[in-house]
């Protein structure tokens with residue numbers, strides 16, 4: 448897939464691009480491209496925002512600036528699925544991540560300041576996504592969260608021996624949280640690893656893990672926070 452990220456701070460994504468799952472996904476032929484609204488703004492002095500009509504605090508990202516950045520990136524060609532990061536959008540979960548990863552091409556648009564002119568929401572966005580009901584200073588961290596969850600789902604992103612298929616909330620686990628993991632030492636301060644995990648009996652291990660996931664799911668339903 449191709450993932451484009453539009454932001455005023457594309458350098459914020461430098462770290463993301465050093466991460467192994469992202470590098471693996473890119474090696475598999477996927478793409479991650481960054482765009483700076485300032486590089487294509489039609490305004491002088493690389494201006495991208497303006498004071499809100501009607502008054503009030505803060506600045507608003509201009510609709511003509513967003514239009515120009517999409518035009519510069521895509522021209523009259525086929526547009527990707529355009530996703531705005533906003534605190535009031537659809538809450539990100541594993542299902543939404545699966546939906547995005549099934550797209551050929553997705554663009555994430557990061558807001559800053561007071562957000563986007565309303566006409567951006569109305570005329571350019573296919574979706575609005577939130578990572579939680581709180582307001583961050585901008586959409587960069589939310590976009591990084593979306594990029595992380597989506598890219599690690601791409602085939603080969605976690606290396607060939609691992610996959611995101613059997614992770615918490617995945618379809619394989621029937622949407623349940625993942626079972627607990629243990630590693631060496633088998634004994635530590637009297638805290639021991641469950642016997643079944645060192646039994647070498649793969650079927651018993653599988654059943655135990657499903658059971659654990661189920662118990663966690665019940666716990667989770669009682670107290671989802």
Ligand code: ADE
Nearest residue numbers: 532533534577578583589
């Ligand atoms: N932009 C600011 N806050 C946000 C949030 N919680 N989710 C997505 N985008 C945002």
